[in-house]
Amino acid sequence: MKAIALIVTLLLGGLLIAATADLPDWGDPNSPASVHVSQYYIENSLEQTSVPNFVTSVLADYRGYDTMFETTVIFCAGLTVFAILRRAHRRRQKAVNPRPEREDKDLILQSAARMIVPMMQLFALYVVAHGHHSPGGGFQGGVILGAGFILLAVAYDLKTVLARLREKTVLRLSAVGVLIYSGIGFVCLLLGSNFLNYSAWARIMPFGPIEARSHGMLGVEVGVAITVLCIMFSLYVDLASGGEMDEGL
Amino acid sequence: MLFHLQDWILWQCDVLILVLVIASAIISLCLKDLVSSAIVFGAYSFLMCLMWTEMLAVDVAFTEAAVGAGVSTVLFLGTALHIKRRSKD
Numbered sequence: 001m002k003a004i005a006l007i008v009t010l011l012l013g014g015l016l017i018a019a020t021a022d023l024p025d026w027g028d029p030n031s032p033a034s035v036h037v038s039q040y041y042i043e044n045s046l047e048q049t050s051v052p053n054f055v056t057s058v059l060a061d062y063r064g065y066d067t068m069f070e071t072t073v074i075f076c077a078g079l080t081v082f083a084i085l086r087r088a089h090r091r092r093q094k095a096v097n098p099r100p101e102r103e104d105k106d107l108i109l110q111s112a113a114r115m116i117v118p119m120m121q122l123f124a125l126y127v128v129a130h131g132h133h134s135p136g137g138g139f140q141g142g143v144i145l146g147a148g149f150i151l152l153a154v155a156y157d158l159k160t161v162l163a164r165l166r167e168k169t170v171l172r173l174s175a176v177g178v179l180i181y182s183g184i185g186f187v188c189l190l191l192g193s194n195f196l197n198y199s200a201w202a203r204i205m206p207f208g209p210i211e212a213r214s215h216g217m218l219g220v221e222v223g224v225a226i227t228v229l230c231i232m233f234s235l236y237v238d239l240a241s242g243g244e245m246d247e248g249l
Numbered sequence: 250m251l252f253h254l255q256d257w258i259l260w261q262c263d264v265l266i267l268v269l270v271i272a273s274a275i276i277s278l279c280l281k282d283l284v285s286s287a288i289v290f291g292a293y294s295f296l297m298c299l300m301w302t303e304m305l306a307v308d309v310a311f312t313e314a315a316v317g318a319g320v321s322t323v324l325f326l327g328t329a330l331h332i333k334r335r336s337k338d
Contacts, residue, residue, distance in 0.1 A: 140311045
């Protein structure tokens, strides 16, 4: 059985490597990806959206639908893990691997975590807010925020973190993030424009249609960040404790 | 400001990262212990992050560093502790 698997893997791998010969060279200006729409984005995104980082403007504005449903996919994945793993009562025996007894205080780990976590959270907020000008954005910032909470849960224990960020709050906030994104899009619809066409916001806000697109992008990035933060933390909590919410790693 | 990528990216660097990526991928598959395997897979993600940075796909590199090397390693560890730790084959 193993030999068959090896042969299949080698054949498939060989096929894929052979297929890479047909791909355009790296950085080739004449490759199909570079001559179709990306030229339009590179030339026009600064004028149309006043966002210098056109990766952000493509993700959050030109391809806003994609990002919205990506966020929804993350939300659904988190809910699925929750639905499968979460259990209120202990119905099975202890985890397969007996864990070593934890010391009450892991001084080095906890002190390090206490110093690192505020920096991480500050940096994550910077990443979310500065995604218009530098690499980053809602998704990365949300993951870093979530990683801060996960680090706290690893260094202390799950109960300490869950006392600050309760499970119910996490689940509600993750839905709120998706709601912020689609809500910003829906308001555009109410203002008589297309869904997710942020320039419609200029009618009720004191800025022009181009600035409105930039601020609308910031709004949806915040929504993405909230959802991703909550789902990452919820995934960790469910996986690490086996859905029992008693202890972390 | 136009600059040529070839001027500042050493191809030796490129080859070194590629070799390390392939090596860590194979090692993480061969290891029997799932926890070690997860750690090596985290190293693989970090090397991929270097690879993306080198190809100037900084946004992708950022995501890879945060999700691949950071959170998913922890998720793998959390999962590995709850299943049989040694894989059969």
